[in-house]
Amino acid sequence: xxxxxxxxxxxxxxxxxxxxxxxxxxxxxxxxxxxxxxxxxxxxxxxxxxxxxxxxxxxxxxxxxxxxxxxxxxxxxxxxxxxxxxxxxxxxxxxxxxxxxxxxxxxxxxxxxxxxxxxxxxxxxxxxxxxxxxxxxxxxxxxxxxxxxxxxxxxxxxxxxxxxxxxxxxxxxxxxxxxxxxxxxxxxxxxxxxxxxxxxxxxxxxxxxxxxxxxxxxxxxxxxxxxxxxxxxxxxxxxxxxxxxxxxxxxxxxxxxxxxxxxxxxxxxxxxxxxxxxxxxxxxxxxxxxxxxxxxxxxxxxxxxxxxxxxxxxxxxxxxxxxxxxxxxxxxxxxxxxxxxxxxxxxxxxxxxxxxxxxxxxxxxxxxxxxxxxxxx
Numbered sequence: 001x002x003x004x005x006x007x008x009x010x011x012x013x014x015x016x017x018x019x020x021x022x023x024x025x026x027x028x029x030x031x032x033x034x035x036x037x038x039x040x041x042x043x044x045x046x047x048x049x050x051x052x053x054x055x056x057x058x059x060x061x062x063x064x065x066x067x068x069x070x071x072x073x074x075x076x077x078x079x080x081x082x083x084x085x086x087x088x089x090x091x092x093x094x095x096x097x098x099x100x101x102x103x104x105x106x107x108x109x110x111x112x113x114x115x116x117x118x119x120x121x122x123x124x125x126x127x128x129x130x131x132x133x134x135x136x137x138x139x140x141x142x143x144x145x146x147x148x149x150x151x152x153x154x155x156x157x158x159x160x161x162x163x164x165x166x167x168x169x170x171x172x173x174x175x176x177x178x179x180x181x182x183x184x185x186x187x188x189x190x191x192x193x194x195x196x197x198x199x200x201x202x203x204x205x206x207x208x209x210x211x212x213x214x215x216x217x218x219x220x221x222x223x224x225x226x227x228x229x230x231x232x233x234x235x236x237x238x239x240x241x242x243x244x245x246x247x248x249x250x251x252x253x254x255x256x257x258x259x260x261x262x263x264x265x266x267x268x269x270x271x272x273x274x275x276x277x278x279x280x281x282x283x284x285x286x287x288x289x290x291x292x293x294x295x296x297x298x299x300x301x302x303x304x305x306x307x308x309x310x311x312x313x314x315x316x317x318x319x320x321x322x323x324x325x326x327x328x329x330x331x332x333x334x335x336x337x338x339x340x341x342x343x344x345x346x347x348x349x350x351x352x353x354x355x356x357x358x359x360x361x362x363x364x365x366x367x368x369x370x371x372x373x374x375x376x377x
Contacts, residue, residue, distance in 0.1 A: 003081075003089045007052075009100035012043040013229050020201070020222055021091035031202065033058075036087050038203055042139060045100040049090070056086045125238040126178035126186050132230055133176060133193055140200040140215030141223050151209040167192050187242070187254055187291070190231055194244060194252040199223035224252065242291055247271075249282035255289040262358060269365045272372070277308050281364065288357055298353040305360035312367045319370055328363065331356055 010017060017039075024035045040049045057080070081089075136142060147157035160174040168188050181189070199222045200215030228244040235243060242254040248270050258266070266285055273281045287293065288301035309316065309328065316328065 003086060003093065005090075005093060005096050008049045008090075008097055009045040010043060010094075010097045011045055011100055012226060014094055014097065014099075016222055016225050016229075017043045017097075018091060018094045020199075021087070021094065023201075025088050025091055033083060034204070035202060036083075038201070040090075044097075053083065053086060056081065056083045058083045125234065125240065126181055128234055128238075129186070129190065129231070130176040130178045132234065136193070136197055136223075136227070140203060140213070141197040141227075143200060143215045144198040144218040144220075145196050148214060149211075150206065150214065151211045152206075163196075164189075164192055167195070190244070191253055194224055194227055194231070197223040197227050199226070228252070245289070249286040250290065254291045256291065256293075258289070265358070265362060265365060269361055269368070272365070272368050274368070274371070277364075280304050280308060284361075295350055295353065298350070298357060302353065302357050302360060305357070305364055308364055309360060309367070312371075315367060315370060316363075 020039055020043075021036075024032055024039060027035065037050055037053065040053065041047075044050075137146075140148070142160075145158070145163055146160045149157065161172055164173040165171045168185075170185060170188070173185075173189065176189075178186070198218040198220040201217040201219060203213050203215045206212060206214050225246075228246055232243045236257075241257050243257050245251055245253055245255045247267065266289075269281055270278075270285065284301040284304040287297045287304070290297065306329070313329075320328075
């Protein structure tokens, strides 16, 4: 029996689906099937995958050997695929799954009708965000902070509006009412819910009194990855030039969108910098790409990077050669960036700051690689 992936579509990033699936494949105990079904329910469009999984026979499982892993249940020596084999193969071949696509535009979208705007952010984007948060809430991603009702537990739940108010400083934000938000409130809520979501890796159905699903085993790591992915897709499709940062001092905060090459440069600079400069690199990147950054913020970011390069001047001189290395510092010293003297030049376009920042960040990343190669040899 071979697994046919053609009927399945991913709603999640492939890497997140694979990592959460691998945890289940490596897990032990009788609840692995429930976790697998819950993951497929969340991450795959429709119910086809779950239906196919439930039709697969369970030849051997935790009831027979509670100490075996799902990978061991899926032994290739067995003549017929069982549930453990089936799920392990699904996760192993996840890179072959196609992502679910948005339906082609309907008549109102094609004719440019039905869109209302307020300032620079479409009202529809705010409603889409509210629907997205509702989906997270329905799947138990806010239970860890907001609690969950149960007929057997009459205790009062935390006040969700107060929880948001303590973080955002704005009362009455729950339930969500997107028609009342200005732009700052909207962007603030995007950042707040990034910090609130937590994925339940387990759920059970409580039938008494039609109570419904209860969620447990929370972890905010996969939840925040999924949240950033969905929110960034939403903002990109709306033409909003911000995205939630996936790493750095400003993790989970809205930052200016850059192209893929510069995004990769930021990642390498954050990931590969030695411990003695990592904090300064994080701070410089956060200063520069903040949604509300100013000219002074960009200058401060450049000054931070220039300081790191100054400390590595001997290395730069050794590998680049004198007097060429002096050109790297001439701009920071002659222009109104570091020392702020009266004889320095300050009459330049702000775009100049963008250029010098990316040049210095790329040079820091280059010196990281030079240091790493020298240590290896």
